[in-house]
Amino acid sequence: MTDLFSKLYSPLVLKHFSHPKNVGEIKNADGVATVGNPVCGDVMRFYIKVGSKNGIDYIKDAKFQTLGCGAAIATSSILTQLAKGKNFSQVTKLTSKNIAETLGGLPAAKVHCSVLAYRGLMKAISNYQKNNH
Amino acid sequence: MRKKKSYLKRLFFTILLFHINGPISAVLETCKRLKALGKAEVTYLPVDSSGWVEMKDLQEAIRPETILVSIMYVNNEVGTIQHIREIGSLLKRQKHKVYFHTDATQAMGFLNCNVDFLGVDLLSFTGHKIYAPKGIGALYIRQGVEIARQTDGGMQESGLRSGTENVPYIVGLGRAVEVIKKEKGRNQKILTYRNELIDLLTKIPGVRLTGHKTQRSPHIASFIVEGVEGEAMVLALSNLGIYTSSGSACTANDLSPSHVLKAMGYKDELSHGSIRFSLGRKTAKKDIELVIKVLPKVIDRLRKMAPKL
Numbered sequence: 001m002t003d004l005f006s007k008l009y010s011p012l013v014l015k016h017f018s019h020p021k022n023v024g025e026i027k028n029a030d031g032v033a034t035v036g037n038p039v040c041g042d043v044m045r046f047y048i049k050v051g052s053k054n055g056i057d058y059i060k061d062a063k064f065q066t067l068g069c070g071a072a073i074a075t076s077s078i079l080t081q082l083a084k085g086k087n088f089s090q091v092t093k094l095t096s097k098n099i100a101e102t103l104g105g106l107p108a109a110k111v112h113c114s115v116l117a118y119r120g121l122m123k124a125i126s127n128y129q130k131n132n133h
Numbered sequence: 134m135r136k137k138k139s140y141l142k143r144l145f146f147t148i149l150l151f152h153i154n155g156p157i158s159a160v161l162e163t164c165k166r167l168k169a170l171g172k173a174e175v176t177y178l179p180v181d182s183s184g185w186v187e188m189k190d191l192q193e194a195i196r197p198e199t200i201l202v203s204i205m206y207v208n209n210e211v212g213t214i215q216h217i218r219e220i221g222s223l224l225k226r227q228k229h230k231v232y233f234h235t236d237a238t239q240a241m242g243f244l245n246c247n248v249d250f251l252g253v254d255l256l257s258f259t260g261h262k263i264y265a266p267k268g269i270g271a272l273y274i275r276q277g278v279e280i281a282r283q284t285d286g287g288m289q290e291s292g293l294r295s296g297t298e299n300v301p302y303i304v305g306l307g308r309a310v311e312v313i314k315k316e317k318g319r320n321q322k323i324l325t326y327r328n329e330l331i332d333l334l335t336k337i338p339g340v341r342l343t344g345h346k347t348q349r350s351p352h353i354a355s356f357i358v359e360g361v362e363g364e365a366m367v368l369a370l371s372n373l374g375i376y377t378s379s380g381s382a383c384t385a386n387d388l389s390p391s392h393v394l395k396a397m398g399y400k401d402e403l404s405h406g407s408i409r410f411s412l413g414r415k416t417a418k419k420d421i422e423l424v425i426k427v428l429p430k431v432i433d434r435l436r437k438m439a440p441k442l
Contacts (some may be wrong), residue, residue, distance in 0.1 A: 016209075017369075066439065073365060
């Protein structure tokens, strides 16, 4: 079965599954969002801490919590890694395709995990923007 | 299936079925196709929470047009053993002839598969589950039961399945069956290991055994783990050299959760956390010990990663 998984998942996906980055909660998060639902089998929650540099908001810190398959965990992990240090306009330019590519590709059936992760982060940013007007 | 001249009169025949998921998509898909062609009506029998077909549901479902009942002997996902013999007796008591087919793939080598004991007209099984080479199976057909031929050609296999016989594989299947007869002690050992697995894993909080508690095959143990997704468990265990399967939607190409668990009444969110172990000839004590040692840690790590809902 390891063969099956190595044919299914790229080395980076496997790495992010076994050693995910940025797992956890941010206690005083500036933005939080939950996407997915247990009925579908994947739930992701993103926390962001927002900083300001030269008057532009950027993602100072990002953490995630995920209940889901290997791809769900890997995509949320890599997304938080990609998002940190980026301003909102840069994050918006990131697409779920970028996530999949950065991971070295995802099987067709798992592409939706990268879409869900992306939506989750966007929702966290919107949550921050709503609370800061 | 044809019943000589009366086939033309009986444009519809109904098939009663309990074959959900697993390798028996062969049966399911065939029935779907017959239905789509307008040649048959298919009734799916409900099951209780252990996966058992109830006798009264079966009796109620039987109609004058019912021609075939097909019920899996051992469910491949949860290991529940159906009362095939009792069903055979029930069908013999019907006013008209109802053919009885069972798939005995997961029962071979573990349970009594004698066709007279079971009271079946047809019995199928695939060889690789009893260590024959992959790619051979068999269908027992009771004398007097007429089957429509599958392929046209050189009329091999009594005209039922034309095409040159796969001799080496047939020999492999025969040999596999011979070997079963010699391995009498194996089942007891497997049963002991399975029980140990069940006893110790169900001690983990939020872990439940699925399928019938006692009427279950010795070699299958499938669990639901709350707060964890099945494919993630399968992946984590595979990294540790333990190969399992799951009824989680994430493991299926079509992303649909296990129909078996659904039919047994488990909500989708629970069936996503399923993990299945199957024991075999090579399973050793150290394998069980390894699972007991690592699974709690895998579950813990995955639970800690999940959001509180």
